[in-house]
Each structure stands twice: as structure tokens, then as C-alpha cells.
Amino acid sequence: DAGVIQSPRHEVTEMGQEVTLRCKPISGHDYLFWYRQTMMRGLELLIYFNNNVPIDDSGMPEDRFSAKMPNASFSTLKIQPSEPRDSAVYFCASSPSTNPNSPLHFGNGTRLTVT
Amino acid sequence: AQTVTQSQPEMSVQEAETVTLSCTYDTSESDYYLFWYKQPPSRQMILVIRQEAYKQQNATENRFSVNFQKAAKSFSLKISDSQLGDAAMYFCAYRNTDKLIFGTGTRLQVFP
Numbered sequence: 001d002a003g004v005i006q007s008p009r010h011e012v013t014e015m016g017q018e019v020t021l022r023c024k025p026i027s028g029h030d031y032l033f034w035y036r037q038t039m040m041r042g043l044e045l046l047i048y049f050n051n052n053v054p055i056d057d058s059g060m061p062e063d064r065f066s067a068k069m070p071n072a073s074f075s076t077l078k079i080q081p082s083e084p085r086d087s088a089v090y091f092c093a094s095s096p097s098t099n100p101n102s103p104l105h106f107g108n109g110t111r112l113t114v115t
Numbered sequence: 116a117q118t119v120t121q122s123q124p125e126m127s128v129q130e131a132e133t134v135t136l137s138c139t140y141d142t143s144e145s146d147y148y149l150f151w152y153k154q155p156p157s158r159q160m161i162l163v164i165r166q167e168a169y170k171q172q173n174a175t176e177n178r179f180s181v182n183f184q185k186a187a188k189s190f191s192l193k194i195s196d197s198q199l200g201d202a203a204m205y206f207c208a209y210r211n212t213d214k215l216i217f218g219t220g221t222r223l224q225v226f227p
Binding site for chain 2: 031035041042043048050056093101103109110112
């Protein structure tokens, strides 16, 4: 099992550019989560999917952020246009079932720097 | 809404000694799960230990154990015989149904 795979590992972009972060969950996991980690706010849940359907996007900061899950093995988080305050580490995580005892399996994160 | 609070931004411990990291949470639910995750400098999020709220017995994983006080809504992590490799950020987390909610973390330093 390769684990949750995120790409890229690092992304540096200029303000105003579009940024796309990618995630491949563990095969068979039907929950997928996007988190953002900053020093000031810690780990914030942005959005999560169940069976490719967005369930709760209340954590998405504003309309510049969007997320899709076109199939069970791929998800994207897009920021357009990006701003310096979007600089953070973005984590994708997946979980195998609705059982709350199931831990989330995290990817290694994408460190985004917007200059 | 559920919240998780870690009141210790930083802690330090001598190698081989014991340290306890604090966590409190707020929920109106009776059935839920609590977790401690470790995040070393590599940025990985590693599950350390989990506790089911309906179980009175405190969870233990090798040198890691918890003190779960359901009435007080407290869930502390005890690390015994601390090792240099335990140095990391530690996050307490709560899960009731779908979402996993994290505290702000405690940075643990381990001194030789």
C-alpha cells in the first residue's frame, strides 16, 4: 500500500497565479479530507468528500478555493487567484469508513508559498 | 460545535524521563473517539494512540499511554522513557462521525 500520495511536495508561485494541489487517496478509502496547516491556526479542515461527493465545505476560506473529486482515486484543491496569506502546508487524508475509530491516513503534505 | 484545546504550546523533557501533554475538548456527544497524532520535522502525521469514549480503560501503546477523564473532558498523553526521536509536534484530535478536529498542538523538545 503506497499510502496517500500528494503532489507537488513544494509549490512556489506568485500572487495572482492559479495553484492546483493533487491527492491520490488509499485505494478502497471512501472518505477524503483536505486540511490546511499554519502556525497561527493549526490544522483546519477545509472540505471532505464521501464516495466522491463533497459533504462539508464550510471550512473553505473563500470562493478562491475549490475542490473536486472526479473519481475515487483522485482529488484536487485549486486556489485561483492565489494570495500570500494562502501560504501554508496543505494535507490530504483518507479514511476507510464511517467508523469514527478509523484513523485518518495523511499524505506528506504540499508546502505552498505564495510570493 | 466540538472544540479541542491544547493549552501547552511547548513542553520539554529530559531523555529517559516522563512527560505529560494536556488536552481538553468540548462536546455534547456521548460516543466519540480521541486521538493523538505526532508530527516530526518531516511533516508526516503519525497516529500515536486512540481512545474510544465508551471504554473506561485507558489506552496504552508501548511507552505511550493516555489518561482519559470523560466527565472532565480531558485526554492527556503520557510519554514514558522519553527518547530523542519523540521530539515533534503532538496534536490531540476528536472524531464523532466524519470530521477529525484537531487542537493547536504542543511542541515537545527532548534534551539528552
